[in-house]
Amino acid sequence: xxxxxxxxGTNLAAGAVDNNGQIVHSASTPALPENGYAxxxxxxxxxxxxxxxxxxxxxxxDPVTEIGCGIPGIISRDGATVVNAPNIFWxxxxxxxxxxxxxxxxxYLANDATVAGIAENRFGSTKGFDDAVMYTLGTGVGGCxxxxxxxxxxxHGVASEIGHTLDGKxxxxxxxxxxxxxxxxxxxxxxxxxxxxxxxxxxxxxILDLAGGDPDKIxxxxxxxxxxxGDEVGTECFEIMVDKLTNxxxxxxxxxxxxxxxxxxxxxxxxxxxLDALKDGMEGKITYPELVDPDIRLASLGNDAGIVGxxxxxxxxxxx
Amino acid sequence: xxxxxxxxGTNLAAGAVDNNGQIVHSASTPALPENGYAxxxxxxxxxxxxxxxxxxxxxxxDPVTEIGCGIPGIISRDGATVVNAPNIFWxxxxxxxxxxxxxxxxxYLANDATVAGIAENRFGSTKGFDDAVMYTLGTGVGGCxxxxxxxxxxxHGVASEIGHTLDGKxxxxxxxxxxxxxxxxxxxxxxxxxxxxxxxxxxxxxILDLAGGDPDKIxxxxxxxxxxxGDEVGTECFEIMVDKLTNxxxxxxxxxxxxxxxxxxxxxxxxxxxLDALKDGMEGKITYPELVDPDIRLASLGNDAGIVGxxxxxxxxxxx
Numbered sequence: 339x340x341x342x343x344x345x346x347g348t349n350l351a352a353g354a355v356d357n358n359g360q361i362v363h364s365a366s367t368p369a370l371p372e373n374g375y376a377x378x379x380x381x382x383x384x385x386x387x388x389x390x391x392x393x394x395x396x397x398x399x400d401p402v403t404e405i406g407c408g409i410p411g412i413i414s415r416d417g418a419t420v421v422n423a424p425n426i427f428w429x430x431x432x433x434x435x436x437x438x439x440x441x442x443x444x445x446y447l448a449n450d451a452t453v454a455g456i457a458e459n460r461f462g463s464t465k466g467f468d469d470a471v472m473y474t475l476g477t478g479v480g481g482c483x484x485x486x487x488x489x490x491x492x493x494h495g496v497a498s499e500i501g502h503t504l505d506g507k508x509x510x511x512x513x514x515x516x517x518x519x520x521x522x523x524x525x526x527x528x529x530x531x532x533x534x535x536x537x538x539x540x541x542x543x544x545i546l547d548l549a550g551g552d553p554d555k556i557x558x559x560x561x562x563x564x565x566x567x568g569d570e571v572g573t574e575c576f577e578i579m580v581d582k583l584t585n586x587x588x589x590x591x592x593x594x595x596x597x598x599x600x601x602x603x604x605x606x607x608x609x610x611x612x613l614d615a616l617k618d619g620m621e622g623k624i625t626y627p628e629l630v631d632p633d634i635r636l637a638s639l640g641n642d643a644g645i646v647g648x649x650x651x652x653x654x655x656x657x658x
Numbered sequence: 659x660x661x662x663x664x665x666x667g668t669n670l671a672a673g674a675v676d677n678n679g680q681i682v683h684s685a686s687t688p689a690l691p692e693n694g695y696a697x698x699x700x701x702x703x704x705x706x707x708x709x710x711x712x713x714x715x716x717x718x719x720d721p722v723t724e725i726g727c728g729i730p731g732i733i734s735r736d737g738a739t740v741v742n743a744p745n746i747f748w749x750x751x752x753x754x755x756x757x758x759x760x761x762x763x764x765x766y767l768a769n770d771a772t773v774a775g776i777a778e779n780r781f782g783s784t785k786g787f788d789d790a791v792m793y794t795l796g797t798g799v800g801g802c803x804x805x806x807x808x809x810x811x812x813x814h815g816v817a818s819e820i821g822h823t824l825d826g827k828x829x830x831x832x833x834x835x836x837x838x839x840x841x842x843x844x845x846x847x848x849x850x851x852x853x854x855x856x857x858x859x860x861x862x863x864x865i866l867d868l869a870g871g872d873p874d875k876i877x878x879x880x881x882x883x884x885x886x887x888g889d890e891v892g893t894e895c896f897e898i899m900v901d902k903l904t905n906x907x908x909x910x911x912x913x914x915x916x917x918x919x920x921x922x923x924x925x926x927x928x929x930x931x932x933l934d935a936l937k938d939g940m941e942g943k944i945t946y947p948e949l950v951d952p953d954i955r956l957a958s959l960g961n962d963a964g965i966v967g968x969x970x971x972x973x974x975x976x977x978x
Contacts (some may be wrong), residue, residue, distance in 0.1 A: 365835075383864055409814045410948070412949070421949065422946075422949070442820060467813075468813075469812070469813045481913075483913060483914065485805055485810060486806075486808065486976050488806065490805055490912075490913075490914050490915075491915075492789070492914060492915020492916075493787075493788075493789045493915050493916055493917035493918075494915055494917075494946070494949045494950045495915070495917045496911065496912070496945065496946050496949055496950060497911075497912075497913060497915035498913070498916045499912040499913075499915075499945055499946075500912060500913060501912075502912045502945040503908075503909040503913065504905050504908055504943065505825070506826055515942075515947050516942065516943065516945065517748075519945075566808065585824050587821040588823075588824055589909065590826060590913065591816065591817075591821045592816070592817075592819040592820060592821075592823045593803060593810075593817060593818070593819075593823065593910065593914070594802075594803065594810050594811050594812060594817045594913070594914065595810075595811075595812020595814055595815070595816045595817035595819075596812070597686060597813035597814075598813075612767070622836065623836065624731070624841075625816065625819055625822040625834050625836065626742075626814070626816050626819075628813070629732070629741065629742070629814045629816055630814045630816060637814060656806050
């Protein structure tokens with residue numbers, strides 16, 4: 339049994355996860371990042387202790403062997419330190435050692451988008467593949483790169499930041515300060531901003547009706563639903579997203595050639611409409627079409643992926 | 659001692675390479691690809707046998723343990739098969755087994771651009787780094803991606819094809835059939851084609867003087883020398899190349915975050931002029947500038963890299 343802890347800005351959600359990826363028992367507590375790092379580590383250790391005690395009582399044949407954590411931030415190459423997690427105000431915190439000291443268990447850390455990719459690789463849409471890349475299309479665009487069965491964390495911990503790869507210039511600058519980031523074309527935020535802009539420029543769109551006439555109430559789902567229905571604004575937003583995502587897939591193939599791609603996050607709820615467009619969009623972008631027929635899938639795990647993936651981080655880290 | 663064989667369309671060049679990356683004895687023979695695969699394997703085996711015999715006689719304390727080959731083509735993920743090597747007319751050839759059967763030694767295969775990156779990583783500019791990416795800027799643009807001390811070959815063998823990553827649209831279509839490949843901006847060919855085009859459009863340039871008035875005689879060195887001297891056409895070619903290469907470096911950092919980049923090939927002979935421009939060109943393209951100060955270097959090994967890198971392929975392959 340492994341314990342997974344999904345660290346968020348609002349809640350710390352933890353679970354005891356068995357070999358089949360089932361959460362056999364879970365527990366959560368408010369994150370309270372304003373109380374500081376040490377207090378949060380205490381809360382995490384308390385959750386882990388609670389779960390370990392439950393396992394000892396209820397599943398003594400399968401004792402807890404390790405803890406994994408999904409962190410909303412950057413993890414050092416060796417997996418020991420949270421370099422920067424702005425949402426919870428952490429900077430250079432030695433979480434691996436601190437949580438291990440408190441719980442007496444090995445601790446492994448990964449970025450939260452990486453953790454989602456681990457869950458998919460172990461129990462979901464990319465199961466069975468040693469080389470897999472996940473794109474999480476949410477408020478931003480997160481990524482998980484798995485090569486030879488291990489996550490790629492990078493020399494400075496900033497690998498798998500697929501959302502910030504550059505492709506031309508966009509009409510607005512990314513939060514990161516750069517212009518042209520994939521995230522500004524392919525996130526929920528990017529879809530909403532483009533729809534708002536096209537409508538403000540005078541294009542007629544059913545999206546505005548869906549939003550009750552208030553552009554500030556436009557959601558990514560409205561843009562995607564409008565695209566499905568053939569709305570001009572929705573279609574333009576959708577087609578630009580698909581073009582930029584398929585450019586990115588093609589470039590990732592040329593660089594690391596994964597066996598499979600999977601897409602998750604709220605935008606991926608567009609389902610087969612998005613998946614089919616992505617598959618069609620790869621046409622003409624593959625360097626060796628006779629060798630590579632890109633395998634693109636929809637993520638198959640739901641909300642539990644944060645805990646389940648966290649529990650299995652240890653299996654995906656290169657241990658020296 | 660290891661044997662490295664650099665397979666080219668003209669020659670098969672082989673060497674016995676010691677632990678310090680020194681070629682202690684070498685041998686070569688015409689490649690004669692028109693005689694077919696089996697004949698070429700015979701020639702490779704004969705070279706290996708000759709070198710092994712030399713080592714047995716002259717360096718008996720350090721016997722030959724394995725053979726590595728650099729191949730101008732695509733190698734399967736497991737390193738066993740040459741999937742496609744158009745210059746020498748090979749397709750799906752099981753070279754690992756065939757050469758091993760003939761020589762009685764373990765055989766390891768890699769693409770020739772990958773082999774150059776291995777040589778740099780073991781004995782040259784990226785020595786000591788587990789995560790390194792090499793760009794070879796020659797007639798085309800080749801790549802070598804090393805993560806956790808192993809080369810990334812890809813699920814279909816087509817990884818490290820950095821030259822075919824897309825960045826916008828260019829004025830001509832790449833040999834691969836796509837438009838916008840890095841190689842069309844940053845190879846010797848790309849530099850020459852752009853200079854020819856700008857001159858044909860009427861721009862005045864010292865490059866034409868260097869080429870004796872004949873646009874067909876323009877070389878990449880002429881374009882780069884003109885750029886150094888401030889020539890307008892040379893500068894435009896150079897600046898576009900630098901912009902596209904630095905976009906690519908930035909995207910590679912966001913995806914796999916290597917510790918170091920190195921550039922080789924004929925275009926890299928522009929030396930510090932190119933290196934300084936690349937370093938300056940990264941400004942504003944890094945997602946986490948507070949964490950990543952890109953380390954970009956010039957390849958340090960010369961013509962021997964093909965043999966030396968080939969000899970060490972076995973150390974860079976994930977063995978299951």
